[in-house]
Amino acid sequence: MGVIFLQKQESLMLVDGMALLFRAFYATSVTGQFMINSKGMPTNGVQGFLKHMLTAVSEFSPTHLAVCWDMGSKTFRSELFDGYKANRGEAPVELIPQFDLAKEVVEAFDIPNIGLVGYEADDCIGTIARQLSGTMPVSILTGDRDILQLLDEQVSVILLKKGFGNYLVHTPQTFYDECGLIPRQMIDLKALMGDPSDNYPGVKGIGEKTALKLLLEHSHIEGILENLEKLSKSHKSKIEQDLEMLHLSRRLAEIDCNVPVICDIDSALFKPDRQKVESMLTETGIRGVSKMIPFDPEPVF
Numbered sequence: 107m108g109v110i111f112l113q114k115q116e117s118l119m120l121v122d123g124m125a126l127l128f129r130a131f132y133a134t135s136v137t138g139q140f141m142i143n144s145k146g147m148p149t150n151g152v153q154g155f156l157k158h159m160l161t162a163v164s165e166f167s168p169t170h171l172a173v174c175w176d177m178g179s180k181t182f183r184s185e186l187f188d189g190y191k192a193n194r195g196e197a198p199v200e201l202i203p204q205f206d207l208a209k210e211v212v213e214a215f216d217i218p219n220i221g222l223v224g225y226e227a228d229d230c231i232g233t234i235a236r237q238l239s240g241t242m243p244v245s246i247l248t249g250d251r252d253i254l255q256l257l258d259e260q261v262s263v264i265l266l267k268k269g270f271g272n273y274l275v276h277t278p279q280t281f282y283d284e285c286g287l288i289p290r291q292m293i294d295l296k297a298l299m300g301d302p303s304d305n306y307p308g309v310k311g312i313g314e315k316t317a318l319k320l321l322l323e324h325s326h327i328e329g330i331l332e333n334l335e336k337l338s339k340s341h342k343s344k345i346e347q348d349l350e351m352l353h354l355s356r357r358l359a360e361i362d363c364n365v366p367v368i369c370d371i372d373s374a375l376f377k378p379d380r381q382k383v384e385s386m387l388t389e390t391g392i393r394g395v396s397k398m399i400p401f402d403p404e405p406v407f
Contacts, residue, residue: 148201
């Protein structure tokens with residue numbers, strides 16, 4: 107009997123690099139565990155980032171992998187609205203050198219780093235997910251619920267929970283079960299209620315509960331505006347007073363899925379060169395990750 111190779115169904119995991127890096131950094135920096143290497147560089151964020159990514163790869167077994175990054179704080183959204191993310195301070199000094207280090211380590215795994223100045227990682231993720239729509243399943247690894255608007259029958263979202271290896275996996279059905287909305291309605295939900303994390307207000311005085319109620323009754327912002335006379339006097343007044351901000355908040359909330367980026371699927375095949383990766387890990391003093399590097403699959407006899 108000859109050798110039989112069991113071929114997995116092709117699938118792509120898109121990793122929200124900055125979300126994982128920040129999450130990992132703050133999880134250890136709070137107790138001062140910066141994990142300084144022999145060159146005096148902190149590595150705690152990169153170590154945690156790699157553990158999150160490789161644990162998810164082990165759990166979900168994608169055949170292809172790409173990591174998307176924010177490329178600076180200035181984007182088309184900050185040009186639309188000066189206050190966008192203006193509530194966020196400078197990155198801690200211990201984290202700043204880890205931005206480039208994380209990309210170098212990803213490169214050592216032969217995983218594409220994808221990002222474009224003027225856009226956020228979410229926009230690159232959304233664009234690639236749409237480009238590959240219908241060709242293979244796509245999963246998105248992140249800690250950011252904003253990405254749930256991208257859910258469809260081919261796109262799932264893996265939300266990181268506390269610790270390593272704990273996930274909440276969302277599909278359009280689980281999202282609907284949770285809040286009664288379809289994924290695209292999340293854009294209008296955020297347009298109405300705003301987003302304190304990204305620092306845009308939505309409609310002043312409209313919170314999540316009211317926004318959800320209005321969308322369940324009228325489906326979308328256009329439906330709400332067409333039925334303003336049927337709303338309570340209070341809700342009608344609030345929306346009319348903040349109409350311009352409502353439309354602007356929707357533009358800020360919506361992920362741009364037409365960014366000029368591509369993911370060459372052949373270069374995204376996840377098949378790391380173990381020697382190359384281990385050399386990089388040794389050089390940068392990143393520990394506890396080597397054992398997580400997958401071997402090539404063994405043939406099944």
